Amino acid sequence: MKWDALEEEPCSLARTVAVIGDRWSLLILRECFLRIRRFDDFQASLGITRHLLADRLKKLVRFGVLRKIPYQDAPKRYEYILTQKGLDLYPIIMSIVHWGNIHMVDSRGRPMLHQHKNCQKMFDPVMVCSECGEPLSAKEVHVHPGPGARKSSPVHARAQERGKRGVEQG
Amino acid sequence: MKWDALEEEPCSLARTVAVIGDRWSLLILRECFLRIRRFDDFQASLGITRHLLADRLKKLVRFGVLRKIPYQDAPKRYEYILTQKGLDLYPIIMSIVHWGNIHMVDSRGRPMLHQHKNCQKMFDPVMVCSECGEPLSAKEVHVHPGPGARKSSPVHARAQERGKRGVEQG
DNA sequence: ATTGACAGTTCTAAAATAGAACTTAATGTC
DNA sequence: GACATTAAGTTCTATTTTAGAACTGTCAAT
Structure with missing residues (x-):
């Protein structure tokens, strides 16, 4: 499968994976959230090859996750900063960090702690339902086809059938 | 950088990326949450090459995200099911889907809708602070080194400095 | 005139992936 | 008994990606 094919799939996960689902993009975004903005700073802090870094930054700009803004004129130099679309990736980053x-973690404990400016406390992120506010888990959610769905696959129907009379998951 | 190096980094994001940060692992996990459990079903629904599928399943088992359980004896056949560690990936999956x-999404709208069994309503996932319950955003969070941190990098210190007097992010 | 910072580009070798065919082990059909 | 089918992989070659290092072009400072 090609990356381009992934973007076109009728699946919000696949389309997001097309943007951030490679080894480096998520690490680059981590650095963005840590206020890294310049080419050489990304390169130094990640150890990524310059070639790939240029490539990934270009991709993230193309998808509207980062924006290039000039910070000096002679020679022209740009910083890469998160757009709103990029800032919206925060829950993904945080849930990855939390997992x-x-x-x-090893015996030394967490590499980083997060403090909420609002309440001043060290916190963990919790994912809740937008409607009732209760914490979410996989078993408490039903999935339905939406308006952008394609016809349901026979594989999934078959798996559902087996699931009903098979071993319970988990 | 090698994948093995990623696992060892003092960063919870990097270590998680070592497990799920490639093109296919997240798609495989999506299928797991949709109750797909068998080799040929993964292969048919994803279009992944059999070689890579075998490789990724092995990796996910090695990391304790999936577990192989036998569903018939002659010949020996196994299903791949999510462990608790795997089920705990749900917030990551959901935040990716939500983004x-x-x-x-294109003009046709969302491919899938999610219904909360608890309240019966269609919902979106929201990430909140475990301490005060308020929704989280990047700008409301301070980051501190934890017990597992290594010495802070000069690159980040430099970026922090520039950040204080530079353009505001976003 | 030389050095250094910055943001890339270019090059070759090594690794990962795609796509298809093949293997093994048992079951069901003619 | 011969033959096709199901399932879960493995093996093979060709293509694509990535790693690692060196190189380029601008400008500023010494």
Whole structure:
């Protein structure tokens, strides 16, 4: 499968993966949220090859996640900053960090702590339902085809069938 | 950079990216949450090459995200199901889907809708602070080094400095 | 005139991926 | 018994991506 094909799929996850679903893009975005904005700073802090960095930055700009703004004129130099679309990736970044905090830390503990300016406390992110405010888990959610869906796949129908009489998941 | 190096980094995001940060792993996990469990079903619904699928499933099992359980004996056949560690990826999946819903849908609208069994309503996921319950955004969070941190990088310090007197982000 | 900062581009070698065919083990059909 | 089918991989070659290092072009400072 090609990356371009991924963008076109009738699936919001696939389309997002087309933007951020590679080894480097998420790390670049982490640096963006840590206020890194310049080519050489990204390169130095990530150890990414310059070639790939140029490529990924171009892609993130193309998708409207980052924007190039000039910070000096002679020679022309640009900074890469997050657009609103890019800032909206924050829940993704935070949920990834949180999962790592819970499941991937070593004996030394968390590399980073997060403090909420609002309440001043160290916090973890919690995902809740927009309607009732209760925390969400996979088992409490039904999935329905939306207006942008394509015809349901036979594979999924078959799996659903087996699921009903099979072993319970988890 | 090698994948193995990523696992060892003192960063919860990098360590999580080592597990799920490639083109296919997230799509495979999407299928898991849609109750797909068998090799050929993953292959048919994703169009992934069998070689890569075998490789990625092995990796996800190695990281404890999936578990192989036998569903028949002769010949031995296994299903891949999510462990608790895997189920805990749900907020990541949902926030990725939500971002796609907001920023990547075409004119036809969302491919999928999510209904909360609790309140019966169609919902969007919202990320809130575990302490005060308020919705989170990047600008409302301070980052501090935790017990597992390594010495702070000069690049980040420099970027912080520039940030204070530079253009505001966003 | 030389050095250094910055933001890339170019080059070759190594690694990962795509796409298709093949393997193994058992089951069902003619 | 011979033959096709299902399932879960493995093997093969060709193509694409990535790594790693060196190079380019502008300008400023020494």
